[in-house]
Amino acid sequence: MRTIDDFSRPIEYLTPLGENIGEIFRGWVEKEVIPFRREFDEDWKDHSLILPPFKKLLGEYGIQRMLFPEDLGGWGLGHSDFLSVAAFRMFEEVARADSGMAVAFGVVFWPLLFIACEPHVNRRLCEEFAPMFCETTEPVFSALAMTEPQGGADIENVERLGGSTIQTTAVQDGDEWVINGHKLWPTNTGGVADLLAVVCTTDPASNDRNNIAIIFVPTDIPGVSQGDAYEKAGMAADKNGDIWFENVRVPLWYRALGPGGDSIYFGEVMSLGHMGTIAFTVGVLMNIYEKLLEFVNTKMFKGRPIKENDAVAGVLADFAATIEASRIIGYQCARMCDRPDLYGPRWTPEVVAKARAHRYFVADRGLEAIGKVMNLMEAYGADRDWDVEKHWRDIKMCQLWMGGKQLCQMEVARWFYECETL
Amino acid sequence: MSDLDLFLYPKNRLGEADLDLASSLQGLVEKEVMDKRLELKEDYKELLAPMMKRLFVDIGLQKMLWPENLGGDEHNQPEAAYTIASAIEQIARADTGLAFLAAHSLALQASLALEGNLNQELCDSIAPLFCEGDKPVIVSFILPTYSEEEGPEWRGKYLQVEAAGGADGYVLNGKGIRPSCCGVDAALFGALCSVKGEEEPAFILVPGDASGIKRGEEFKKTGLAASRNADVVFAEVKVPAVNLAFKGDEGIRRLLSWYYLGLSAAGVGSLLACYEIIKEWGDNRVIKGRGQIFKENPLTAALMAQIAQDIAVDRMLTYNLAGMLAEPEAYGDAGSEAVFVSSTMIVHHIYTTAEWIIHRVMELMASAGYAKEWQLERYWRDVKTVQCYLGASEIAKFDIARWFYQCQTL
Numbered sequence: 001m002r003t004i005d006d007f008s009r010p011i012e013y014l015t016p017l018g019e020n021i022g023e024i025f026r027g028w029v030e031k032e033v034i035p036f037r038r039e040f041d042e043d044w045k046d047h048s049l050i051l052p053p054f055k056k057l058l059g060e061y062g063i064q065r066m067l068f069p070e071d072l073g074g075w076g077l078g079h080s081d082f083l084s085v086a087a088f089r090m091f092e093e094v095a096r097a098d099s100g101m102a103v104a105f106g107v108v109f110w111p112l113l114f115i116a117c118e119p120h121v122n123r124r125l126c127e128e129f130a131p132m133f134c135e136t137t138e139p140v141f142s143a144l145a146m147t148e149p150q151g152g153a154d155i156e157n158v159e160r161l162g163g164s165t166i167q168t169t170a171v172q173d174g175d176e177w178v179i180n181g182h183k184l185w186p187t188n189t190g191g192v193a194d195l196l197a198v199v200c201t202t203d204p205a206s207n208d209r210n211n212i213a214i215i216f217v218p219t220d221i222p223g224v225s226q227g228d229a230y231e232k233a234g235m236a237a238d239k240n241g242d243i244w245f246e247n248v249r250v251p252l253w254y255r256a257l258g259p260g261g262d263s264i265y266f267g268e269v270m271s272l273g274h275m276g277t278i279a280f281t282v283g284v285l286m287n288i289y290e291k292l293l294e295f296v297n298t299k300m301f302k303g304r305p306i307k308e309n310d311a312v313a314g315v316l317a318d319f320a321a322t323i324e325a326s327r328i329i330g331y332q333c334a335r336m337c338d339r340p341d342l343y344g345p346r347w348t349p350e351v352v353a354k355a356r357a358h359r360y361f362v363a364d365r366g367l368e369a370i371g372k373v374m375n376l377m378e379a380y381g382a383d384r385d386w387d388v389e390k391h392w393r394d395i396k397m398c399q400l401w402m403g404g405k406q407l408c409q410m411e412v413a414r415w416f417y418e419c420e421t422l
Numbered sequence: 423m424s425d426l427d428l429f430l431y432p433k434n435r436l437g438e439a440d441l442d443l444a445s446s447l448q449g450l451v452e453k454e455v456m457d458k459r460l461e462l463k464e465d466y467k468e469l470l471a472p473m474m475k476r477l478f479v480d481i482g483l484q485k486m487l488w489p490e491n492l493g494g495d496e497h498n499q500p501e502a503a504y505t506i507a508s509a510i511e512q513i514a515r516a517d518t519g520l521a522f523l524a525a526h527s528l529a530l531q532a533s534l535a536l537e538g539n540l541n542q543e544l545c546d547s548i549a550p551l552f553c554e555g556d557k558p559v560i561v562s563f564i565l566p567t568y569s570e571e572e573g574p575e576w577r578g579k580y581l582q583v584e585a586a587g588g589a590d591g592y593v594l595n596g597k598g599i600r601p602s603c604c605g606v607d608a609a610l611f612g613a614l615c616s617v618k619g620e621e622e623p624a625f626i627l628v629p630g631d632a633s634g635i636k637r638g639e640e641f642k643k644t645g646l647a648a649s650r651n652a653d654v655v656f657a658e659v660k661v662p663a664v665n666l667a668f669k670g671d672e673g674i675r676r677l678l679s680w681y682y683l684g685l686s687a688a689g690v691g692s693l694l695a696c697y698e699i700i701k702e703w704g705d706n707r708v709i710k711g712r713g714q715i716f717k718e719n720p721l722t723a724a725l726m727a728q729i730a731q732d733i734a735v736d737r738m739l740t741y742n743l744a745g746m747l748a749e750p751e752a753y754g755d756a757g758s759e760a761v762f763v764s765s766t767m768i769v770h771h772i773y774t775t776a777e778w779i780i781h782r783v784m785e786l787m788a789s790a791g792y793a794k795e796w797q798l799e800r801y802w803r804d805v806k807t808v809q810c811y812l813g814a815s816e817i818a819k820f821d822i823a824r825w826f827y828q829c830q831t832l
Contacts, residue, residue, distance in 0.1 A: 038642070041642075147789075150708070160710070161710070185789050230793055230794075230795070231463075231793070231794040231795075232792050232793055232794060232799070233792040233793075233794070233799035233802070233803060234792070240789075298570050299568035299569065299570060300568060300569055300570065300571075300572065300580070301568055301578050301579065301817070302575065302578040303572055303575075306568060311816045311817075311819065311820070312814075312816055312817075314816075315816055367781065371777055371781075371806070374806065374809075374810055375809055375810060375814055375815055375816075376814045376816060377810070377814075378567060378568065378810055378811070378813050378814055379567065379600050379602075379810055379811050380600075380810075381810040382643045382644040382645070382806065382807040382810040382811070383641060383642075383643055384641065384642035384643060384644075385641060385642075389643070389644040389806075392644075392806075393644070393803070396781075396784065396792060396802075397789075397792050399785070400784065400785060400788045400789060400791060400792065401788075401789070403788070404785055404786075404788035405785040405786075406721055406722060406725075406785070406786070409721065410721070
């Protein structure tokens with residue numbers, strides 16, 4: 001009997017640590033997530049079902065320590081040259097069970113990339129925040145606060161707009177930043193996040209990238225308030241809400257990498273975000289393959305399992321081909337992010353554009369393929385008990401985050417065709 | 423000119439009464455559904471069930487085609503196809519699920535009470551259920567599906583109910599039956615059954631309160647909150663012989679042709695609502711930090727144009743299908759293979775394009791596309807759910823291929 005492990009991966013990219021972690025994650029999802037996931041949609045507000053497995057994974061297994069240096073209690077993955085490939089495997093395994101959990105999980109590490117990854121480690125901030133993540137068995141969540149009410153994808157569009165639309169301000173007052181503004185939609189908000197990285201401007205309306213500031217803000221300090229989680233079509237494990245900053249004061253050294261550095265390494269966050277999105281999509285596709293395999297083996301059409309009908313087999317083949325190609329693209333994207341010596345730094349417009357291209361290609365093909373599978377399954381395709389429809393709802397959101405489709409297209413066109421005015 | 427009138431359709435084919443009904447429905451659903459759904463979301467008891475009563479009982483959709491002497495409106499000429507299309511389109515604009523239920527009711531009425539196909543004895547027996555009460559009568563179909571066990575087939579799929587009997591009535595049995603809608607609430611099931619000892623399947627009506635029907639718990643599904651569905655079991659369910667609506671392919675095709683008209687209109691109505699949502703977004707959203715209005719950007723404008731183009735074509739196709747059903751002398755009876763195949767092609771085309779369209783609208787709206795606040799996501803889920811219940815398009819293609827290429831073994 002074929003399994004998801006029969007789909008190809010570039011074996012030469014894999015590492016023993018990544019594979020061992022992958023096995024641990026598979027065991028965790030089988031025991032802690034998959035048996036409960038059909039109730040997650042109704043748990044979107046309370047997270048009474050969603051939080052316990054996170055406690056085990058992040059807190060008790062200690063995965064939340066992963067990026068921090070070893071001497072600070074972490075696992076030192078921020079210093080490795082296999083972070084992305086290992087992360088791809090982890091994300092894929094979590095998304096196989098629930099892509100909302102995979103997003104929430106991935107975003108725990110997303111803001112920490114600014115301070116914990118070579119070659120731009122901010123040792124002082126690592127020392128400041130490592131205990132929060134490494135000295136507890138409770139889950140700790142981070143969030144990257146980018147989107148604002150007026151801007152939509154403009155914030156993510158650093159290359160073109162240079163931060164000129166950012167309205168969340170950081171003003172220096174002595175040895176502190178004073179932050180004011182309003183953010184929408186970050187993953188792990190709605191009351192979840194303990195630590196935020198906030199995209200601010202130090203000079204409103206300026207398009208000088210040196211004025212883009214990424215500033216860390218613990219959520220329990222005065223002036224930070226979080227709204228309730230939004231109600232969405234799915235992805236219940238990923239809470240999103242409003243965050244308001246009203247004269248929030250943090251030390252000046254809470255800025256991630258300083259003028260220039262913050263905007264440069266924002267590209268790294270984008271590249272790895274796209275890599276993660278591919279992994280989430282591939283994880284979902286793999287689980288749908290498992291469900292589909294069961295369906296087409298047991299359900300019959302004209303006296304035979306439906307997989308034996310040539311026309312149906314064509315749809316099944318297309319679905320398998322989508323997984324096969326997407327997984328290889330995803331691992332390639334991860335490898336590109338891991339090896340600047342081969343592909344160039346992962347924060348450059350080139351790598352960001354290529355990662356965007358990989359991501360939107362996989363997301364588009366994946367969704368199209370899932371839609372066809374649901375249709376093939378007829379009424380059972382829309383039935384929660386078969387899990388496919390939940391994945392379909394959830395993964396649509398992954399397709400749309402980080403600026404949506406059109407921004408992806410513009411960045412890809414800008415780099416590959418050297419467009420000047422897009 | 424209303425924004426909806428931008429999508430041209432053969433309005434001249436609609437009578438004054440059709441236009442009045444569509445206009446009334448438009449006003450009603452705007453006031454009673456669209457204005458309330460931000461607060462009530464998809465609440466069955468507070469929003470959807472009261473609307474079923476308004477539509478089916480107060481407006482009278484459930485008695486539209488039945489004979490006048492039985493309490494119906496006897497709007498049972500083939501031209502009713504236009505009435506059905508324009509009415510369902512307006513309902514779907516507010517809620518695809520309500521339109522889905524209306525498509526069931528009106529297809530049943532059309533297949534039993536239409537001039538030329540009137541089944542008087544069955545109408546005498548069934549019409550009072552629709553015309554005399556003050557409760558909405560929810561109709562559900564039990565159609566062939568995939569199976570894990572071999573059994574009698576219709577076009578390769580398995581009949582979910584087995585009937586035995588004849589002149590003295592029928593006894594129906596079936597387990598794990600998945601109805602097309604409303605397993606929890608259906609007042610009348612129309613089941614396509616195999617009949618013991620007979621070659622042809624039969625369509626038999628089963629009142630929802632018949633002894634021997636067991637309803638499972640409502641299961642969760644992607645959309646269509648108005649249809650609380652559950653698997654059902656028929657255990658020795660007895661119905662009188664008069665409940666046999668028809669036997670053989672022609673009747674089934676006729677029912678499905680009318681059903682597909684309703685579903686097509688439901689798809690188009692949902693798309694018109696999506697158009698209104700992206701129109702508002704395109705008018706008001708500013709992008710690229712340079713004060714550019716969303717709809718003025720060439721990339722987004724081109725995509726919005728494609729969306730409008732596909733909706734316009736889908737609407738034309740739906741009214742074209744209504745035209746085929748309205749003029750049997752020109753196109754053949756709704757039960758003919760030609761009309762059935764045309765209706766199959768149109769409904770599958772509409773739901774394939776509808777899925778494409780709504781995905782693109784969501785992509786244009788990014789996170790607002792899946793936030794419940796913007797309402798778009800409900801059409802996305804609902805339309806996809808209808809498409810699933812409509813059946814696999816790959817399987818439907820066999821009917822199309824058989825007709826156009828005279829395939830012998832598909």
